[in-house]
Amino acid sequence: MPRVTRKNSIQENVVDVNSSPEKDDKSNIKVAAISAARSNNHPESQCVMIVPDGMLNGNNQRGIVVVKLRNPKTGTGTLYAFSHNNTKLYEINQFDESKRSWFLDNSVQSDGSFFLTTNVDPLFLILPYLQKAKHTSPIDQLLVDEDYAETEKLSTCSKKEDLEKIADCKQSGSFQAWKYSEEKTLNWLEKKVSRISQHLKEKNFNVTQSAVSSNYIKTDSEAVPESSFTRYAFGLISEYLCDELSAALEKHLDLPAVQKPANNQDVKEPPAKRQKIDGETKSEPLEDYSKDQKPFAKEKIQVSAKSKALASAAKGSKSIASFFGKK
Amino acid sequence: MALNIQQLCDWDSDQYCIVHSMPCKINHNGQANVTGFFTPYIENKELNGCSGVSESSFRGYPLQGKKIVIPVGFKGIVVSETKKPLTDVEERNLVVSKKFCEITYWNWDCFPVSDDSINQSMDWLILSKMIHEIE
Amino acid sequence: MDEGLKTFSENNNRNITIVSKVPDVCRKEPCALGIDEAGRGPVLGPMVYGITYCPESRVEELKTIGCADSKTLTEEQREKLFQKLDSLQEFVGWAVEVISPNSICNNMFKRLKHSLNEVSHDSAIGLIRKALSLEANITSVFVDTVGPPEKYQAKLSALFPGIKITVSKKADSLFPVVSAASICAKVARDKALSTWKFKESPFINLKEENKELKWGSGYPGDPTTKKFLAQNIDLVFGFPQLVRFSWSTSEQILKSKGVTVEWEDTEEQENQAVSLKKFFGNSSKSNTPRRHPYFIDRKLKPATKLV
Known part of the structure; x- marks a missing residue:
């Protein structure tokens, strides 16, 4: 079997050209890529990703397909990836800090963002379609979305025993x-x-701070009530649920009522102040940086962001119909 | 319009891409003599008893950096597209062109701490398993 | 000094302080200390701060050996004078701080900018402290001013109570002990520059006789310096670390010929604070549901476009 070795200044790749391509167009991709590497041209576009080890497997020459599907929380299209045989689903989160770029070996990529690709439970995406259905229906008939054609591929991602976790089966x-x-x-x-x-409890994860003060002050998990972890976990799960279902889950979990701030003003002020302090202390990195942490401790924000998230979620509940309504 | 990502490079190869996340927007895509200009001035420092912190400069700006090792079970890849399609509806084909197992991220005049967003974002790889693992 | 400068050339992105032995007499008798600088203006190479000290009673002897304004002397004369000064070990002590061009830019490009004046003051103060820590009995200090003399005088007097501080313009030509310091500084700068070792690979193999490597005086007005900057620009990295990026001359060349690079600015941080404020207020007006703080902390958002 002939092997083509291509070399560029940065790395050497060995590609097996004649390894029985499944489709003609796929071998074309390879040829194109090889010639690009040979001519040492910078690709027209590229991106940096972090992916599960098993997602792309070099030996079987099968890749993944990235498509837009309806995000179960927002109802808008966001990126997901299907494994080659449509049995696994991944979601893609983008880390994006405004002023960042990459050095990749001896090249620059202006866009400094990267994509975290992680497994997602397909049931979260199937749920809204199930909820919306008026009749008991076969799964492939449920998973139809005019805006996102690839929605139908979800039907092969979940097995019968998985679907039974959220639906009754008539067989x-x-x-x-x-x-x-x-x-x-x-x-x-x-x-x-x-x-x-x-998991959060085991990791001693700080669930009592808001977005702004981040997870700076490591608290002793013994001192944090169990319900705080539950509420945080509920908040994370709600990222995959429409507002109605999130509200129903909150009720179901019977979480202790969230303390609302007595004075709204208190909530507004600390973040801005802290941001300023942040800028000043960080400007002297070579100084004893343990000092840096002190100002933050003083600025401890009393109200958890989750309580605010819930408060706002409760105010502006969107109906499921609004996600699926025709535009 | 679906976008296919294929793996081309040989994963058994031990060629890892050297990856730096720079704390500035460089308005350029293409070749850059990173090893000629940037790498020679990277110094490893022991600061405040913390090891593993590096210092360097880019265009005269002071930088402090730290390595992030990609968590076990994951890998870093660079995906490239040789030619952009002319229309939005065409299927796009991308290939994995590089792989990496660590990132050196640089802050501009800020000591790197575990709370830096880029550092923290890595724990999503683990936490997401708790949310999505199918029993 | 040569040994110290050799160390610098191996590590020319960092500052180095080189000190002479403290003469015994300087530990006992009250001493005058002069401070001056070399290479403040040039767009490339280090800036050097120098001090010289000797018993107050013997200050005039410096004059007799020819310590005058270093700017009126040729490089050769300066070198000879320095050798002479260095040989007067029984009553003259000196020290220099070589401030690398990289350290100058690093300071000027901090988040809270550290001006060249501040860098200068820090160096002068550091050198006085150094002499004191070596137990030299410094009783008076003469220094050429950087910035307004009164302010500088007040700053130094506050830092060194008990030492008589004289900050003046043209101290270099007025006080022999300052002239001597100026010679030390200038000699150190010239040597540091002539033995500059590039670490950037495109410059490593270039020979000295190579035209491209002639950088002239380093002063922004010098055509040779300008040519050097224009010919040795890298689109992404700009210049080798020999060059001070924080000088308007180099900044402008880079702006017109190089790739633009944007850094976070403080104004933006202010805006961020404002938006965070909004974010904590009533956000029900916004159509997009806010993500859980977990994701906001990590700057993670659902991707909508890969490439």
Whole structure:
């Protein structure tokens, strides 16, 4: 089997050209890539990603397909990736800090963002379609979205036993039809919440601070009430739920009521102040930096951001219909 | 319009890309003599008892940096597109052109701390498993 | 001094302080100390601060050996004078701080800018402290001013109570002990520059006789210096670290010929604070649901475009 070795200034790649390509167009991709590397041209566009080890496997020559699907929380299109046989689903989060660029070996990439690609439970994406369905239907009939054609691929991502966590199955012979079950769904979500909160507790994760003060002050997990971890976990899960379902889950979890700030002004002020202090202390990195932490401790923000998130979520609840309504 | 990502380079190869995340927007895509200008001046420092902190400069700006090792179970890749399609509807084909296992991220005149967003963002790789792992 | 400068040339992105032995007599008798600088204006190479001290009773002897304004002397004369000064070990002590061009830019490009005047003051103060720590009995200090003399005088007097501080313009030509310091500084700068070792690979193999490597006096007005800057520009990295990026001459060349680079600015941080304020207020008007603080902390958002 002939092997083509291509070399450029940065790295050497060995490519097996004749390894029975599945499709003609795929071998074309390879040829194009090889010639690009040879001519030492910078690619027209590129991006930096962090992906699970098993996502791309060099030996089987099969890649992943990145598509837009409807985000279950926002109802807008965001990027997901299917494994080559449409059995695994990944979500893609972009880390984006405004003033960043990459040095990649001996090249510059102006866009300094990167993409964290992680497994996502496909049930989260299937849920809204199940909830919306008027009748008990086969899964492939449910997963239809005019705006996002690839939605149908979700049907091969979840097995029967997975779907049973959120829906009731009516079966006759090989025919399976599904009906959304809120009871099952809430139990399924509750399990997830408990697993996440357990993990947060084990990691001594700081769940008592807001977005602005970040996870600076490491608190002793013994002192943090169990419910704080649960609430944080609930907040994370809610990133995958529409507002109604999130509200239902909150009720189901029976979380202690969130303390609302007595004076709204108190909530507004500290972040701005802290931001300023941040800028000043950070400007002297060579000084004893343990000092840097002191100002933050004083600025401890009393109200958790989750309480505010919930307060705002409660105010502006969007109906599921608004996600799926025709434009 | 779907976007295909394929792996081309040989993963058994031990050629890892050297990756620096720079704390500025460089308005350029293309070749740059990183090893000629930037690398020779990287110094490892012991500051405030913290090891693993590096110092360097870019265009006269003082930088402090630290390495982030990509968590076990994940890898870093650079995905490239040789030619952009002319229309939005065409299928796009990208290939994995480089891989890496660590990132040196640089702050401009800020001591790198574990709370830096880029550092913290890595824990999403682990936490997301808790949310999405299918029992 | 040569040994110290050799160390500098190996590590020319960092400052180095080179000190002579403290003469015994300088520990006992009250001493005058002069401070001067060399290479403040040039767009390339280090800036050097120098001090010289000797018993107050013997200050005039410096004059007799020819310590005058170093600017009126040729490089050769200065070198000879320095050798002479260095040989007067029984009553003259000296020290220089070689401030690397990189350290100058690093200071001027801090988040809270540290001006060249501040760098200068810091160096002068550091050298006085150094002499004191070596137990030289310094009782009076003469220094050429940087910035307004009164302010500088007040600053130094506050830092060194008990030492008589004289800050003046043209101290270099007025006080022999300052002239001597000026000679030390100038000699050190010339040597540091002539033995400059490039670490940047495109410059390593260039020979001295190479035309491209002639940088002239380093003063922004010098055509040879201008030519050097224009010919040795790298689109991304700009210049080798020999060059001070924080000088308007180099900045302008880089601006017109190089790739633009944007840094976070303090104004933007202010705006950020404002938007955070909004974010904590009533956000119900916004259409996009806010992400959980976990993701906001990590600057993570659902991707909508890969390339």
